[in-house]
Amino acid sequence: MATLAELVRQHTELSKEDASHLQQLVGEWGMLADLCFADLVLYLRDTEGKWLVGAQVRPATGQTIHRSDLVDTPASEEESALLESTFTSQRISEAELDKVGIDDSVHVLAIPVRGETGPVAVMTREWSSKTSRQPGELERTYLSIFQRFAEMIAGGAFPFAGRAADLSAAPRVGDGAIVLDENARVRYASPNAVSALHRVGISANAVGQTLSELGFFDSPVRQAFERLEPVIEEFDQTADVTLLVRCIPIVADEVATGGMVLLRDVTEVRRRDRMLLSKDATIREIHHRVKNNLQTISSLLRLQARRLSSPEAKAAVQESVRRIRTIALVHETLSREPGDDVAFIEIVRPLLRLAEESLQSPDRPVRFVVGGDGGRLPATIATPLSVVLTELLQNAVDHGFPEGSDGGVVVVQLDGDDEEMHITVVNDGHPLDPGFDLDAATGLGLSIVRTLVTTELNGTIEIRPGRAEDFVAVEIEGRPRGGGTVVELRLPR
Numbered sequence: 001m002a003t004l005a006e007l008v009r010q011h012t013e014l015s016k017e018d019a020s021h022l023q024q025l026v027g028e029w030g031m032l033a034d035l036c037f038a039d040l041v042l043y044l045r046d047t048e049g050k051w052l053v054g055a056q057v058r059p060a061t062g063q064t065i066h067r068s069d070l071v072d073t074p075a076s077e078e079e080s081a082l083l084e085s086t087f088t089s090q091r092i093s094e095a096e097l098d099k100v101g102i103d104d105s106v107h108v109l110a111i112p113v114r115g116e117t118g119p120v121a122v123m124t125r126e127w128s129s130k131t132s133r134q135p136g137e138l139e140r141t142y143l144s145i146f147q148r149f150a151e152m153i154a155g156g157a158f159p160f161a162g163r164a165a166d167l168s169a170a171p172r173v174g175d176g177a178i179v180l181d182e183n184a185r186v187r188y189a190s191p192n193a194v195s196a197l198h199r200v201g202i203s204a205n206a207v208g209q210t211l212s213e214l215g216f217f218d219s220p221v222r223q224a225f226e227r228l229e230p231v232i233e234e235f236d237q238t239a240d241v242t243l244l245v246r247c248i249p250i251v252a253d254e255v256a257t258g259g260m261v262l263l264r265d266v267t268e269v270r271r272r273d274r275m276l277l278s279k280d281a282t283i284r285e286i287h288h289r290v291k292n293n294l295q296t297i298s299s300l301l302r303l304q305a306r307r308l309s310s311p312e313a314k315a316a317v318q319e320s321v322r323r324i325r326t327i328a329l330v331h332e333t334l335s336r337e338p339g340d341d342v343a344f345i346e347i348v349r350p351l352l353r354l355a356e357e358s359l360q361s362p363d364r365p366v367r368f369v370v371g372g373d374g375g376r377l378p379a380t381i382a383t384p385l386s387v388v389l390t391e392l393l394q395n396a397v398d399h400g401f402p403e404g405s406d407g408g409v410v411v412v413q414l415d416g417d418d419e420e421m422h423i424t425v426v427n428d429g430h431p432l433d434p435g436f437d438l439d440a441a442t443g444l445g446l447s448i449v450r451t452l453v454t455t456e457l458n459g460t461i462e463i464r465p466g467r468a469e470d471f472v473a474v475e476i477e478g479r480p481r482g483g484g485t486v487v488e489l490r491l492p493r
């Protein structure tokens with residue numbers, strides 16, 4: 001679907017300022033539709049003088065008469081005549097029209113939208129007698145406020161100049177509305193606004209008093225009346241009630257002749273925000289405890305290994321200690337990171353440090369290098385992936401640089417895009433056995449790798465002898481020797 005900005009660009013020659021004036025109007029007009037209980041439609045005049053719909057909004061306070069989407073449809077001849085005369089006379093005008101698909105005749109109030117230098121577009125309020133609300137005090141008050149905003153639009157005073165605020169969370173008319181007179185005294189408070197005032201302990205009849213006389217935090221109102229622009233503020237009105245308040249001044253001849261205060265009780269939203277924050281802290285604490293427990297387990301196993309006499313059993317238990325330490329390391333990283341994802345590099349660095357400490361031996365020095373960054377990964381896959389990486393590092397050292405060789409480089413390269421992570425572990429040591437078949441490998445290390453990669457990580461793994469170009473791609477400094485082994489992991493994100 002075309003956006004207003006696109007339609008303006010395609011069909012009109014409006015200046016950038018005028019285009020952003022319309023954009024701001026559309027940013028604010030949900031409030032206007034709510035105040036007039038009716039559909040609002042913004043019509044653009046194309047370069048040939050034809051009219052088309054640029055945007056529309058439906059009221060949250062009333063019924064729409066436009067069931068279908070009007071954007072990017074042309075105006076009828078009858079409509080065009082009304083729009084054209086409104087545009088050229090720059091006067092608000094009204095007509096009763098027949099519209100295709102609507103049984104009843106449609107009342108149309110056409111308001112010229114004035115930009116910096118002249119008319120820019122026409123906004124209409126469209127309703128039928130069948131859908132309009134029974135007029136009561138609320139309806140009369142809101143409609144008269146709408147009229148005043150309509151005059152501001154025709155005079156170029158609404159929407160307010162300046163940077164468009166993000167109003168997605170701003171209070172709407174239905175949340176609670178207070179109408180102020182030129183002295184910032186309450187002229188009318190909607191039932192929802194009265195309830196909000198009750199909740200903060202203000203039960204007096206508000207009409208005729210200023211908000212500060214009522215004991216209400218009125219800084220947004222004071223600022224809006226002084227600066228002649230909308231002001232939005234959130235504050236704790238009482239110890240347990242947080243209100244979001246927006247005050248829009250009504251301006252005529254550069255003085256505030258009234259104002260509209262919209263308020264929303266955001267106590268519940270903020271309480272949930274706070275809960276989420278504390279949930280985050282809880283998750284981190286749990287990771288911390290898991291790490292401590294794992295460290296305890298690995299200490300117990302280490303003690304056990306010392307008591308074993310068979311070298312084979314000793315080695316097996318020590319392997320387990322190493323694997324558990326890897327998992328503990330991941331939990332340590334997760335316990336420091338807020339949120340439920342983690343920078344991959346934050347996981348890889350401590351793993352390499354661990355490998356450096358535990359796998360090095362002075363007679364065959366191995367340098368560990370990490371390249372790329374790998375982005376962020378969900379905490380859930382950080383643990384299996386780390387276990388996999390540890391096994392691959394271990395193999396690169398064990399089989400690439402066996403006892404008696406002269407050492408070399410192990411590179412972990414992290415690449416990929418939004419869809420896939422691409423992890424390469426390369427060593428430039430002893431070449432992979434040419435007859436090596438991953439599916440036939442029976443060692444525990446690769447079994448762990450294969451199982452985790454295919455089940456928990458849903459990825460693929462490939463092991464092949466290194467070629468000279470592998471070492472160019474991973475940028476091993478110095479002399480790329482070739483040989484060695486390349487392990488490639490591809491994991492969907």
Ligand SMILES: Nc1ncnc2c1ncn2[C@@H]1O[C@H](COP(=O)(O)OP(=O)(O)OP(=O)(O)O)[C@@H](O)[C@H]1O
Pocket residue numbers: 319391395396397398399400427430431432433436441442443444445446447484485
């Ligand atoms: N980076 C590598 N370079 C050369 N050969 C490798 C490499 N990785 C694995 N291999 C071959 O695959 C075999 C199986 O590896 P695997 O990790 O499963 O077992 P392992 O390393 O022998 O024992 P462990 O269970 O202690 O890891 C190895 O014995 C080795 O021959």
Ligand SMILES: [Mg+2]
Pocket residue numbers: 391394395398443445446
């Ligand atoms: Mg191994």
